[in-house]
Amino acid sequence: MPDIQIRIEVEVEVEAVPGEFAIHRLAAEACLPQALFSQPLYSVLHSQNETSVLCGVDFEIDAQATEAPYRCVRVTGQLDFSLVGVLRDLTATLASHAISVFVVSSFDTDYLFVREENYAQTLEILNAR
Numbered sequence: 001m002p003d004i005q006i007r008i009e010v011e012v013e014v015e016a017v018p019g020e021f022a023i024h025r026l027a028a029e030a031c032l033p034q035a036l037f038s039q040p041l042y043s044v045l046h047s048q049n050e051t052s053v054l055c056g057v058d059f060e061i062d063a064q065a066t067e068a069p070y071r072c073v074r075v076t077g078q079l080d081f082s083l084v085g086v087l088r089d090l091t092a093t094l095a096s097h098a099i100s101v102f103v104v105s106s107f108d109t110d111y112l113f114v115r116e117e118n119y120a121q122t123l124e125i126l127n128a129r
Contacts, residue, residue: 012086013076014112014126017041020057021113022068023102025050033061041072041111043104054104054113070102071119073126078108086110090126097125 019041026032030051036042042055053061057068079086087110091101094114099122102113114122 012079012090014073014090014123015076016123017072017074017111019072020069020116021054021072022057022059022066023070023113024053024055024061024063025065026053026061026063027051030062035059036061043111054102067102069116070113071116071122073112073114073122075110075112079110089129093125093129094122097121099125 021041028046028048028050032044032051032053036044036053036055036059039055039059042053042059044054045052053063054070055061057070075086075090087103087105090110090112091103094101094112099114099118104111104113112122
């Protein structure tokens with residue numbers, strides 16, 4: 001397989017998102033509490049095997065498993081769908097410092113969630129690029 005070089009078409013900036021977050025695993029058939037939809041930032045992914053919920057760490061939910069606390073870094077501005085390699089650049093940079101990332105993408109931008117203990121270093125690394 002040939003070595004593929006990816007060139008980022010645009011420089012992106014990141015910004016801190018306030019708050020601490022948790023990632024929950026629920027049963028696939030779980031009902032989501034109505035209050036979840038009032039949270040300032042949340043994400044839900046449902047499959048036939050599970051329902052994953054990302055929300056504020058203080059939000060109580062009946063989960064099978066929970067990972068927390070996480071902090072969030074958001075790519076600033078609106079990203080065009082034709083951009084190639086933005087997430088690869090950000091996650092590879094963090095991986096080179098042994099920082100794992102949980103990523104959520106929206107229509108407009110990308111959100112990178114890192115463990116609380118890696119948050120300050122993450123901001124420093126990404127802002128120094």
